[in-house]
Amino acid sequence: MSADNNDVIYLKDYLPPAFLVQSVDLVFDLYPHETRVQSRISFNRNAHRDAGLPLELHGSELKLISVAIDGAVLSADQYQVTGEQLIIPNVPDQFVLETEVEIDPANNTSLEGLYRSNTMFCTQCEAEGFRKITYYPDRPDVMAAFTTKVIADKTEYPVLLSNGNPIEKGDLDNNRHFVTWQDPFDKPAYLFALVAGDLQVVKDTFTTMSGRNVALEIWVEPENITKCDHAMASLKASMKWDEEVYGREYDLDIYMIVAVNDFNMGAMENKGLNIFNSSCVLARPDTATDGAFQRIEGVVAHEYFHNWSGNRVTCRDWFQLSLKEGFTVYRDQCFSADMNDAAVKRIEDVAMLRTAQFAEDAGPTAHPVRPDHFIEISNFYTLTIYEKGSEIVRMIANLLGPDLFRKGSDLYFERHDGQAVTVEDFVAAMADASGIDFTQFMRWYSQAGTPQLTVSGEYDAADKQYKLTIKQQTPPTKDQAEKLPLHIPVKVGLLNAAGDDLPLNLSTGEASGEQGDGDRVLHLREAEQTFIFEGIEEAPVPSLLRGFSAPVKLSFGYSQAQLLHLMRHDSDGFNRWDAGQRLAIDALKAMVAQFEAGQMPELDSALIDAYKGLFAAGLEPAILAEMLVLPGEAYLAEQFDVVPVDAIHACRNIARKTLAQALSSELEQAVVANQLSGEYRPVAEDIAKRRLKNICQSYLMALETEAAVERSWQQFTTADNMTDQHAALTALVHSKQDEKAKAALESFEQQWKDDALVMDQWFQVQASRPHPDALARVKALMEHPAFSLKNPNKVRSLVSVYCNQNRVNFHSIDGLSYQFLADVVLELDAMNPQIASRLITPLTRWQKMDSKRQQLMQTELKRIAAAELSKDLFEVVQKALP
Known part of the structure; x- marks a missing residue:
């Protein structure tokens, strides 16, 4: 190994920068192996730090050509280059630093800083990539106005882009040309962007709520010019949504997206010039699945929403990463829910969280949403920071309700526009807007691990009361042995025998929502609390954690009959699905026990009946499709202390075949009923029908009957969209029909x-x-x-x-x-x-x-x-x- 304790960076050691930057002027003379970068940076000493501190700048993999202060070139004994730092001991309180460095973009395989992707120059500077471009205080709390001049060969790189607005362009000697860009907003270096290449553009415009016209541009390599329409439509929809839901208007005259083939992440929100992994922007019906269309819609929205939650208000330091990412993931999830089926979107998000983030919380790399130390910040672009961070924001929204949450977000943006801030600043805005004390709630940011709720219910027929007792406990994690109680919003409903929501009147315990509402958000603050509901005429079935109101594991002694009741009647779409998942997990765990005892596993007939009932329940295709999917092997693994890998795989396959056999008539009918004709549309209604059809067909393929195989082959060969072609290809390749699978793979490869x-x-x-x-x-x-x-x-x-x-x-x-x-x-x-x-x-x-x-x-x-x-x-x- 390498590295030592000196490499560990701690939140507690944070100090403001010794120097502040007023302006940055950059000149890039682009060549594949010998790019020259000239910088001219205006510095002021920070009055909040000790006088006389040296100037310490970050730099990595740079060949330093020259250093000058206020026009005077420094000799080698006037500065030091050590590791990833340029140190100049003696500098005045106010000065201009000029440096020139040489870098090698073509050999930059880390894809950080400035690098080449195919024949295109591009950048990725978050979190600490700018130090691979030039010497700079590469930290998010140093914000400055950037002017960038890009010079390159005119034939190879006719398009030269950077942040802000173009202010000058022209031709130079030797077939070279330049464009100068000026960004009017101060920004940290991680939001810097540059692109140069032979690109084509799709253009559109958007008129903001104040009447300004914004030019919209998506830049791609020529062969991809037909794959931009969906991303453009998604961009316009997200701009409109952010105005309507958050009151946030775009602030520049131009908004650009560039699709890049080689990219470590999904996309990057650089101010005015978003750089995207091509997989998150390029789509056409014949080349991209419904899932890809939806992912593009969500990622385009995510990066656009960052313009406020990340750019206009940014992070003080990288420990606050979830300040921008958690909030923005929450915003893009809400946007996608509004654009598509809200219940299905919530199911998808929670399924991923419970499968992957809960596993992260339970593993050796578990960390709080705001870590207290790290060696390499890139390791903290995790599901905990993003997805659990989003769940924390969602909990705040659940505790406040929509009106107060909007008031809190407005206050946050107004109070901190143009600043680099902390999660305390975000939560303080929510507290000040609502009057709610979030002191205890802040533990969500500092405690790692997934809390576990153990709930019990007791009905008192004489007093017509229903008591819910909730216990919370967070297991120890590697760096945190002891956990304190959290403030947890638990959204609940109570169903009567007819499946209707009962009015909830709480006599004991704090809750959000009005007395008599069909559901309430309970405020769990103690290690154990009891909530008493009055006027309950019959023993109810509790619907707990509706909408997955908190990222916790929930244990309640549901009977099979109660789960079936929730599965059939719950008004909360997420909990209806979750009841089915709980039934399936119980059935599959029983099969695993049989398998490990050397018996032939058998699927509980109650689950078969429950699934059969789904087809008769009149469900919308979107929710029916989700409810038909058995828990995945990864999520099933989380249900065991020691994972029985082979047993889970075998039993899940047996369960699928059993369901396919028992439900073959219903599955066949659903496949036929959900065939679509006409032009492909990536809209919620059509996506739901295609998904339901392909899920039902995948069940039928588990039986590998001649009819099922032939239908998959016909779908593969005749599909006019990638969703159906890909589903059929998967069904064939994952079957035991080796000849068909081989033929399908060869055909697909030849085509694409x-x-x-x-x-x-x-x-x-x-x-x-x-x-x-x-x-x-x-x-x-x-x-x-x-x-x-x-x-x-x-x-x-x-x-x-x-x-x-x-x-x-x-x-x-x-x-x-x-x-x-x-x-x-x-x-x-x-x-x-x-x-x-x-x-x-x-x-x-x-x-x-x-x-x-x-x-x-x-x-x-x-x-x-x-x-x-x-x-x-x-x-x-x-x-x-x-």
Whole structure:
């Protein structure tokens, strides 16, 4: 390993910057291997720091050409370059620093700073990439106005983009040209952006609520110009939504998006010039699935919403990352819920949270939403920061209600516009707007782990009272042995025998909402509390944690009859789905017990009857589709102290076949009833029908009847959209119909070999194929011309999908997949440490495995630890080792 304790950065050690920046003038002379960057930065000494401190700037992988202060060139003994710092001991209180550096974008495989993607120059500066461009105080609380001049070959790079507005352009000698951009808003360096390439543009306009016209531009490589319409429509919809829901208007005259093939993240909210992973912006019906269309809609909205929740109001330091990310994820989730089916959107978000983030909370890399220390900030772009951070904001919204939450967000933006702030500032605005005391609530930001609620109910027929007693407890995590009680909003309803919501009148316990409402938000503050409801005429069935009002694990002794009642009648769409999930988990756990006892597992007939009842319940296709999906293998694994990998896989397959056999008539009818004709539309109604049809067909394919196989083949060969083609391809490849699978894969490859994003789907289908030859197939595909270890999308679509989604093969008892992942991670760490440190996650989850697998996984972690590692990978491995 490498690194030592001196590399650990602590929140408690935060100090304001010693110097503030007034303005930044940059000149980029772009060449693939020898780009020159000239900077002219106006500094002022910070009056809130000690006088006489040296100037310390960040810089990494830079070749320093010259340094000057107020026009005077410094000699080598007047400054120091050590590690990632340029230190100038003696500087005046106010001065202009000029530097020139040389960088090598073409060999920058980390995809941080300025790098080349295909024939395009682009940047990624969050979190600490700007230091790979020039020497600068690369921290988010240093904000300044930037002017950027970009110079490049006119033939190869006719388009030159940066933040803000173009103010000058012209031609130079040697077929070179320039464009100068000026950003009128102060920003931290992580929001800097530059793009240069041979690009084409799709243009549109948006008129803001105050009547200003904003130019909208999406820049792509020429072959992708037909794939931008959906992203543009999503952008306009998100701009309108943010005005209507949050009162936030866009502030520049131009808003640009650029699609880039090589990108570590999904997208980046650089002020006025968003740079997107091409997978999050490019879509056409024949090349992108419904899921891709919805993801693009959500990501475009997310980056646009950052203009206020992240750019206009930014983070004081990187420990506050969830200040912008958690809030913005909450905003994009609400937007997507409004654009699509709200209940289904909530189900999707919670399913991912409970499967992946809860596992993160339970693993060795568990950390609070606001960490108190880190070695490498890139390791904290996690589901905890983003998704759990969003759930914290949602809890605040649940506690306040919509009107007070809007009042609080307005106050936050008005109070802190143009500032770099903390989560305390955000919560203080909510407290001041509502009068609610959030002192205890702040523990959500500092305590790691998933709280567990144990709930019991008692009905008193004589007094017509129903008592709910709720206990909370958060298990210890690696760095936090003791946990204090949290302030948890628990939204509840009570159903009578007819399935109707009872009016809730609370006599004991604090709650939001009006007396007599059909549901209330209970304020759980103590380790144990009892809430008493009056006027309850009959023993009710409690509907707990409606809408998943808090990111907790809930335990209540529901009977099978009560779960069936909720599944059939609950007015809360999420809880209706969750009751079905609980029924299925109980049934599958019983099957696992039978399997491990050497018996033939049998699916509980009550679950079969429940699923059969779904078809007769008159449900909308969107919610019916979600309710038909059995809990996934990863979520089922979280239900066990020691994961029975093989038993889960076998029993879930048996359950699917049993359901398919018992419901074949209903499934067939649903497939036929939800066929669509006419032009493809990525709208909620059509997406729901396609999803329901393909889920029902996947059940029928579990039986592999001649009719089911032929229908999948016909759908594959005749589909006019990627959603149906991809669903049929998956069904065929994941079946035992090897000849059909081989023919489908060859046909798909021939059709789409020149489209990188569609080929990623081809890799995913094969990587997730649950057949014994999966590892050999993945290794072979790594030699395919369409695969490159340098491209994060390829790594995610093949290696990550195999290791995370093909659980039965990844956790093969021979340990060969663990060796494979370790080999890839070590090779990748030398190229792209960010991707390597994220890819290793499956190996870090060894605690829940049996002793044999634990030993095999630890062996590979120790092998990785013995190598010379990046800070990114070092930190993850260090935490994962016992």
